[in-house]
Amino acid sequence: AVVAAASAASWFASCAADSPYMGEALSSDLQARLSDPADMQAHMEDMILRVQKEVCDALSAADGGAQFQVDRWERDAGGGGVSCVLQDSEVFEKAGVNCSVVHGNLSPAAIKEMTARGHEFGPGPYHFFACGISSVIHPRNPLNPTMHFNYRYFEVTASNGKKTFWFGGGADLTPSYLFEEDAEHFHRSWQETCDKHDPTYYPRFKKWCDDYFYIAHRGERRGVGGVFFDDLNDKSPRELFTFVRDMARTIVPAYLPIIERRKNMPFTEEQRKWQLLRRGRYVEFNLVYDRGTKFGLFTPGSRIESIFVSMPLNARWEYSHSPEPGSPEEELLKVLQEPREWV
Amino acid sequence: AVVAAASAASWFASCAADSPYMGEALSSDLQARLSDPADMQAHMEDMILRVQKEVCDALSAADGGAQFQVDRWERDAGGGGVSCVLQDSEVFEKAGVNCSVVHGNLSPAAIKEMTARGHEFGPGPYHFFACGISSVIHPRNPLNPTMHFNYRYFEVTASNGKKTFWFGGGADLTPSYLFEEDAEHFHRSWQETCDKHDPTYYPRFKKWCDDYFYIAHRGERRGVGGVFFDDLNDKSPRELFTFVRDMARTIVPAYLPIIERRKNMPFTEEQRKWQLLRRGRYVEFNLVYDRGTKFGLFTPGSRIESIFVSMPLNARWEYSHSPEPGSPEEELLKVLQEPREWV
Numbered sequence: 001a002v003v004a005a006a007s008a009a010s011w012f013a014s015c016a017a018d019s020p021y022m023g024e025a026l027s028s029d030l031q032a033r034l035s036d037p038a039d040m041q042a043h044m045e046d047m048i049l050r051v052q053k054e055v056c057d058a059l060s061a062a063d064g065g066a067q068f069q070v071d072r073w074e075r076d077a078g079g080g081g082v083s084c085v086l087q088d089s090e091v092f093e094k095a096g097v098n099c100s101v102v103h104g105n106l107s108p109a110a111i112k113e114m115t116a117r118g119h120e121f122g123p124g125p126y127h128f129f130a131c132g133i134s135s136v137i138h139p140r141n142p143l144n145p146t147m148h149f150n151y152r153y154f155e156v157t158a159s160n161g162k163k164t165f166w167f168g169g170g171a172d173l174t175p176s177y178l179f180e181e182d183a184e185h186f187h188r189s190w191q192e193t194c195d196k197h198d199p200t201y202y203p204r205f206k207k208w209c210d211d212y213f214y215i216a217h218r219g220e221r222r223g224v225g226g227v228f229f230d231d232l233n234d235k236s237p238r239e240l241f242t243f244v245r246d247m248a249r250t251i252v253p254a255y256l257p258i259i260e261r262r263k264n265m266p267f268t269e270e271q272r273k274w275q276l277l278r279r280g281r282y283v284e285f286n287l288v289y290d291r292g293t294k295f296g297l298f299t300p301g302s303r304i305e306s307i308f309v310s311m312p313l314n315a316r317w318e319y320s321h322s323p324e325p326g327s328p329e330e331e332l333l334k335v336l337q338e339p340r341e342w343v
Numbered sequence: 344a345v346v347a348a349a350s351a352a353s354w355f356a357s358c359a360a361d362s363p364y365m366g367e368a369l370s371s372d373l374q375a376r377l378s379d380p381a382d383m384q385a386h387m388e389d390m391i392l393r394v395q396k397e398v399c400d401a402l403s404a405a406d407g408g409a410q411f412q413v414d415r416w417e418r419d420a421g422g423g424g425v426s427c428v429l430q431d432s433e434v435f436e437k438a439g440v441n442c443s444v445v446h447g448n449l450s451p452a453a454i455k456e457m458t459a460r461g462h463e464f465g466p467g468p469y470h471f472f473a474c475g476i477s478s479v480i481h482p483r484n485p486l487n488p489t490m491h492f493n494y495r496y497f498e499v500t501a502s503n504g505k506k507t508f509w510f511g512g513g514a515d516l517t518p519s520y521l522f523e524e525d526a527e528h529f530h531r532s533w534q535e536t537c538d539k540h541d542p543t544y545y546p547r548f549k550k551w552c553d554d555y556f557y558i559a560h561r562g563e564r565r566g567v568g569g570v571f572f573d574d575l576n577d578k579s580p581r582e583l584f585t586f587v588r589d590m591a592r593t594i595v596p597a598y599l600p601i602i603e604r605r606k607n608m609p610f611t612e613e614q615r616k617w618q619l620l621r622r623g624r625y626v627e628f629n630l631v632y633d634r635g636t637k638f639g640l641f642t643p644g645s646r647i648e649s650i651f652v653s654m655p656l657n658a659r660w661e662y663s664h665s666p667e668p669g670s671p672e673e674e675l676l677k678v679l680q681e682p683r684e685w686v
Contacts, residue, residue: 069662069663071663085662085663087661087662094660094662096662216640217640217641217645217647218647276657280654280658283626283630283658284630287626287627287630287631288630288631288637288640294631297559297560297631298560302560304560304561305662305663308660308662309662311623311660312660313659313660313661314619314657314658314659315623315626315657315658315659315660316656316657316658317437317651317654317655317656317658318430318656319412319428319430319437319439319648319651319652320414320428320648
């Protein structure tokens, strides 16, 4: 395995076939630190890198063994990441799975945003640690849905040593055509994992997801939802880590059966066009509303290419397009305008 | 000619062939009011509707007589517009030319934004009048540049009758491939019109354009620029109206010769792909930075379809794409990173 140490360029840097990771860990002392069960930073880094490999392997297998491009990058201000991208392949038009582990000084804008959300940090200046996995998968077949997931851990340390932490994440499904059994399977998968940890989680996080992925200027949700949560620190770090790890391990069983079911279904040019219009809406959400994307764009030193892995390979905007009454396209719009309960 | 009076639907509403407008005027008493030379609202409405017809006629002629779809719409809160769109035609992949004449009560957010820019309105509440023409033209041939223009007039009336006004506008060129003679012709056209009115205008407005159309997260301008100005009220309304009218009449001679020069040039699939990547950047600018787009998206009662006429029919995002050193694609990037003087 080759490890790139440049912040501007990024080089092919995948691990050996028997490694549990796609690219080498960001922390060179990671393996040693894992023996301390209280080292949450190390356990999160290890977890997201393992999930990255698990997801990429599953996507590769579904796509006839297609190989991900692996880029390992470092951040001037501290930390770095591993970006895995599959582009213009047979089953997946674009699939990106990014891990990042970054740290440094918290900017005044970030402090303002976080305290507005209710966090109390103690006296500044503040040091932060952020570690997460984030992914958007755009299949080629218009009958197959786009999926996004993200799991992350955040830590802020005040000048007196006081530490504040929280977890965030979620996963949501964006079909161009509605298959109720797909939406049901996806939601049921998240519900089952949530219920093992806290019976209040799924209903709260399902609603949070519907509220968050809302394209206000269209009066539409981005998709049929899933789960979304942020600022989660209502249990011990260990308990919440176990929850987030179990959620991250739910990605493959929640999504891959849908991919397998739809990937070889025949589709028409008209269905492909509708998919491209829906991809346009995806772009609208990400650039106008998505907190993560905007945070990345306005943070100096971000790796823009990793942020924009979420963008579809192709998108389309037609003037005044509206689907035929009673068509499958209109059926989708209705469910985006009025979210349903799926489980 | 049919005039639609619905705010939700919009109907085909083009004027008779001998009309100076594409769609019927928004003000039913417009012709009578034009006899008063001081009625700036009427003269602006007449001017933008005439320019809309002039531009659409010129684009139609360049595109083998292709016909624009004409939609006339009304706004619940006051006023309306005429949107003309040509989509998926031979020379133009998407061309939209919108006029709008709207009025009503100024929202607190708009007041805050405008006073932050230096306007002093006197005591509120305020009534506003806004009237403008706005257009984005995306040709199909990758050797032909996209062009955007916008000319507008704004009036705010305080509760004591005090009236504040300003003009704004500009035009800018976004090529996928750089032809220096095109950029020079475009800039020289604006310089000549500006110089007839004020020798300080072109240099100021050229720089303002380079500064405004900046995609910060890419470190690139959107294109090779042109002119941009806002809050212009340093002369009498009549003098500024004459300036803005002359600018609006410069659109056809500034842009159409370029279209004619390039529209039949052969191009490759690779050039088409590069054009689609550049269209992706256009989308990024419009959704992340453009003040007009964001103002529209967050204003209740806006006609979203008219705002999004600016979006390209097709756009593309490839992961980590970078052009070959020394290629024409890299030559374009260089000029977007370091704006030049063209006249």
